[in-house]
Amino acid sequence: xxxxxxxxxxxxxxxAALLALGASIAMGVGxxxxxxxDDDPWKDIHRDVFDNREVIxxxxxxxxxxxYRAEDAAVVPLTMRLPASAGEVKRLTLVIxxxxxxxxxxFVFGEAAGKGDRMLSTRxxxxxxxxxxxxxxxxxxxxHMATKFVKASGGCSAAASKDADEALANLGKMQIRTFTDxxxxxxxxxxREAQVMIRHPNFTxxxxxxxxxxxxxxxxxxxxDVKRDGERIFKMEGGISISENPNFRFTFxxxxxxxxxxxxxxxxxxxxxxSSAGKAS
Amino acid sequence: xxxxxxxxxxxxxxFPSLKVLFALASLLAFTSPGWAxxxxxxxxxxxxxFVHEGRYEIFTPRNSGDTSNAGFIIGRDGVAxxxxxxxxxxxxxxxxxxxxxxxxxxxYVINTHMHPDHIFGNAAFAGENxxxxxxxKLPRALAAREDRYLTINRELLGEAFDGTRILPPIELVKDxxxxxxxxxxxxxxxxxxxxxxxxxxxxxxxxGTLFLGDLLFxxxxxxxxxxxxxxxxxxxxxxxxxxxxxxxPGHGPEQMPWPAAxxxxxxxxxxxxxxxxxxxxxGRTLAEAAETVGLSEKDAWLLFxxxxxxxxxxxxxxxxxx
Numbered sequence: 001x002x003x004x005x006x007x008x009x010x011x012x013x014x015x016a017a018l019l020a021l022g023a024s025i026a027m028g029v030g031x032x033x034x035x036x037x038d039d040d041p042w043k044d045i046h047r048d049v050f051d052n053r054e055v056i057x058x059x060x061x062x063x064x065x066x067x068y069r070a071e072d073a074a075v076v077p078l079t080m081r082l083p084a085s086a087g088e089v090k091r092l093t094l095v096i097x098x099x100x101x102x103x104x105x106x107f108v109f110g111e112a113a114g115k116g117d118r119m120l121s122t123r124x125x126x127x128x129x130x131x132x133x134x135x136x137x138x139x140x141x142x143x144h145m146a147t148k149f150v151k152a153s154g155g156c157s158a159a160a161s162k163d164a165d166e167a168l169a170n171l172g173k174m175q176i177r178t179f180t181d182x183x184x185x186x187x188x189x190x191x192r193e194a195q196v197m198i199r200h201p202n203f204t205x206x207x208x209x210x211x212x213x214x215x216x217x218x219x220x221x222x223x224x225d226v227k228r229d230g231e232r233i234f235k236m237e238g239g240i241s242i243s244e245n246p247n248f249r250f251t252f253x254x255x256x257x258x259x260x261x262x263x264x265x266x267x268x269x270x271x272x273x274x275s276s277a278g279k280a281s
Numbered sequence: 282x283x284x285x286x287x288x289x290x291x292x293x294x295x296f297p298s299l300k301v302l303f304a305l306a307s308l309l310a311f312t313s314p315g316w317a318x319x320x321x322x323x324x325x326x327x328x329x330x331f332v333h334e335g336r337y338e339i340f341t342p343r344n345s346g347d348t349s350n351a352g353f354i355i356g357r358d359g360v361a362x363x364x365x366x367x368x369x370x371x372x373x374x375x376x377x378x379x380x381x382x383x384x385x386x387x388x389y390v391i392n393t394h395m396h397p398d399h400i401f402g403n404a405a406f407a408g409e410n411x412x413x414x415x416x417x418k419l420p421r422a423l424a425a426r427e428d429r430y431l432t433i434n435r436e437l438l439g440e441a442f443d444g445t446r447i448l449p450p451i452e453l454v455k456d457x458x459x460x461x462x463x464x465x466x467x468x469x470x471x472x473x474x475x476x477x478x479x480x481x482x483x484x485x486x487x488x489g490t491l492f493l494g495d496l497l498f499x500x501x502x503x504x505x506x507x508x509x510x511x512x513x514x515x516x517x518x519x520x521x522x523x524x525x526x527x528x529x530p531g532h533g534p535e536q537m538p539w540p541a542a543x544x545x546x547x548x549x550x551x552x553x554x555x556x557x558x559x560x561x562x563x564g565r566t567l568a569e570a571a572e573t574v575g576l577s578e579k580d581a582w583l584l585f586x587x588x589x590x591x592x593x594x595x596x597x598x599x600x601x602x603x
Contacts, residue, residue: 067568071591075598077568121566154429162507162595163474164421175602183564193564197601207425216425245598249566 041097042131049093049103053143055135061086061144062136070152075123075243080134080146082118084190088139089113092120096241098130100156100206104241110232114253116190120234121250123243125155125204156204161244170199174274176260184251191251196226196262198272204240221246224264229255320377321351321366324535326527327488329355329465331382332535333366333375337501337583340367340398342439347371349398350531352492353379354485356462359388362411363483363492364531365402367434369444372402376409387411389460391469392450393494393531394477395422396506397430403448414458415450416471416479423449454481472496475512476505482519489526491519491539499533502582503546505592509554509599516543516550549578557596558603567597 046052065079082089094104104124126132129151136144161167175197184193198221205218224236224246233252252260261275323331332352338344346367353362353375360379365372379387387409392400394416400423403413423430427447435442452458460467465487472480476495483492495504496515505512519525520540528542529535556574565573571590579585 065568071571071594075567075594077566079566079568123567154433161478162599163478164418164425165478166474179564199602245602247601 041102042133045095045097045102049095050135050143055143055145057145057147059144061089061138062092062134062146064132064134064146064148066132066148066150068149068151070126070150070155073127073152073155074125076126076150076152076155077121077123078132078134079119079121082136084116086118086136086138086144088115089118089136090139091137093133093135093137094122094124095133095135096124096126096130097133099125099127099241100204101239101241103239105236105238107234107236109234110227112228112231112233112252112255114191114251116253117251118191119193119251120248122246122248124241125243126150126152126241127156128153156206156240161201167199167201167244171201172264172266172270172272173199174262174264174272176262176274176276178258178260178276190253192254192258193249193251194260194276195247195249196224196260196274197245197247198224198262198264199245200264200266202240202242202244202246206240218267220267221264222267224248224262226250227261228252229257229259230261231255233260318370318373318377320381321347321371321374323352323375323378326529326536327485327490330485330488330490331355331378332529333378334535335366335398335532337532339584339587340434340437342437342441345370345441346398346401346434346438347374348532349396349495350529350533350535351375351399351402352529354462354465354467355379355383355385356465358461358463359386361389361391361460361462361467361483362387362406363391363529364393364399364494365390365406367398367401368438368441369402369404370441372405375402376405388462389414389452389467391415391460391467391481391483392419393483393492393496394480395419395426396477396495397434399494399531400447401434401442401445404444404446407446407448412452413448413450414452414454414460414469414481416481417453417455418471419479420449420453422477422479423447472515473511474508475515476503477507480507484525486524489524490529490536491525491527492529493519493531495531497528497530497533497537497542498546499530499537499542500583501532502578502585502588503549503592504588505550505595509550509596513547513550513554516547519543545581549575549582552578553593553596554600557593557600561597561601561603567594567601570594570597 063081070076091108093106095102096104131147132150133147177195179193200221203216203219207216226233264272321333323333325331335347335349336344338348340346351364351366353360390406390411391414454469454471458469468484470482480496525539527536528539553575560570571593574593
């Protein structure tokens with residue numbers, strides 16, 4: 001087996017057209033109304049985010065893997081799976097019930113997501129012991145949910161960085177990697193696998209600034225559009241619950257070149273782009 | 282030598298019953314903390330250099346936050362304290378240990394880094410009006426974590442937490458700072474990101490004693506909250522220094538021979554770095570690495586279960602950017 005080709009990519013940084021951004025910020029899930037303590041915050045989330053639509057639980061359309069006890073509440077790895085039998089899934093929403101903004105992220109899938117066994121992993125902050133939910137909306141408009149309980153605390157107020165200077169110094173730097181079949185987490189022949197990482201502090205707005213004694217303003221990756229050979233794999237709308245240096249590992253349907261292109265937009269309106277050279281492995 | 286007559290007689294003459302004695306003791310505990318506090322056990326590892334060995338435990342109400350090493354150095358003109366323990370209660374016991382040995386003023390309180398088990402005792406020294414000394418990045422690191430540190434540790438420590446205040450350093454060390462205790466000089470040195478991004482070491486030139494804070498763990502498994510690459514590089518750098526006679530770890534025995542002291546820690550960190558890099562190359566995930574990397578080190582350390590998987594996660598999140 002050949003050595004791993006890690007495709008490092010240059011990154012470019014440009015100020016986005018602010019008007020175009022306005023709309024996505026207004027709809028951004030990061031700005032969801034905080035849900036205040038209640039015995040079961042899911043009731044409110046179900047009403048506010050899903051209009052109380054029927055949710056089918058544990059029917060195998062979506063699976064969620066999460067550690068029962070988080071080693072580091074600021075970096076809790078989650079994996080969502082959509083088996084081939086799930087059929088077409090339009091949207092996947094990740095909810096952390098007791099986080100200040102419960103909707104951690106939502107992913108809208110495109111053509112290049114494929115229809116085989118699909119997988120999507122990311123890392124999140126978990127503020128307190130909480131249920132975590134993956135809710136898939138299938139093409140027929142039905143909602144399917146898998147839930148895991150995770151013991152963690154302090155993930156949202158936790159300081160952003162182990163090395164605060166480095167976090168900002170490399171803002172927006174991206175790394176895209178496509179995995180060989182042997183390296184893939186899912187070895188389904190119908191799907192390939194890639195990973196996108198972006199250097200970004202993803203400040204939650206709940207971390208204290210020493211000089212001003214004010215909370216450091218929220219600064220997050222709000223949107224990330226990931227394409228293969230020009231076709232969308234998914235578009236992510238993210239909130240404050242996504243960990244520092246957002247990291248997404250996912251499957252996609254093989255294309256002609258398998259070149260991955262990423263456009264990320266943060267809450268300051270900065271746009272970061274990167275692309276991988278394509279089939280090399 | 283004869284006892285003072287006042288105490289030489291029958292104790293019961295003065296304290297007719299144990300009940301009264303207890304009542305008096307508890308009254309004193311409230312009105313005059315200095316009286317009721319049991320001094321922290323310390324060992325003089327070199328002339329004028331004292332170290333307390335903390336327990337190998339995480340914070341619990343039972344241990345009052347006495348889970349890390351703390352020390353002090355007595356000079357001609359004053360005392361320098363190096364870390365203050367994990368609660369005001371432990372800090373007060375450390376101060377009592379100092380007062381058993383000297384009346385000299387506490388000139389400096391040096392915090393080796395931001396972690397609560399090394400810094401929560403600061404409040405006990407506020408009344409001594411020392412200069413609080415630390416890494417130039419320590420105030421920022423504390424401010425960013427203050428709310429969380431206070432909330433979480435209030436739960437863990439129970440009553441021992443009472444009176445905890447975060448007292449960040451005023452005297453900031455960007456590179457090096459020399460502190461003069463009259464007949465001996467202490468060199469405080471700020472380091473690049475290693476255990477945390479705010480580690481300092483304290484070197485007592487007179488005795489060749491280096492206090493490493495949590496740059497050095499022994500018996501207690503190392504805890505990574507900074508940069509594994511930075512930590513390994515710093516250990517290599519420190520190992521070349523020839524003027525060090527003994528090392529004081531942040532967790533471990535009161536003193537250790539130099540440079541042998543760092544061998545186990547270096548082996549542990551190097552093994553994690555090597556195995557994590559291999560996992561990344563193989564395409565494994567952070568979660569998989571956390572479950573499989575470094576398990577051969579399991580029996581070599583205390584508190585392995587509490588810290589190891591987290592260390593692997595932190596190393597993975599750092600090394601995947603290489």
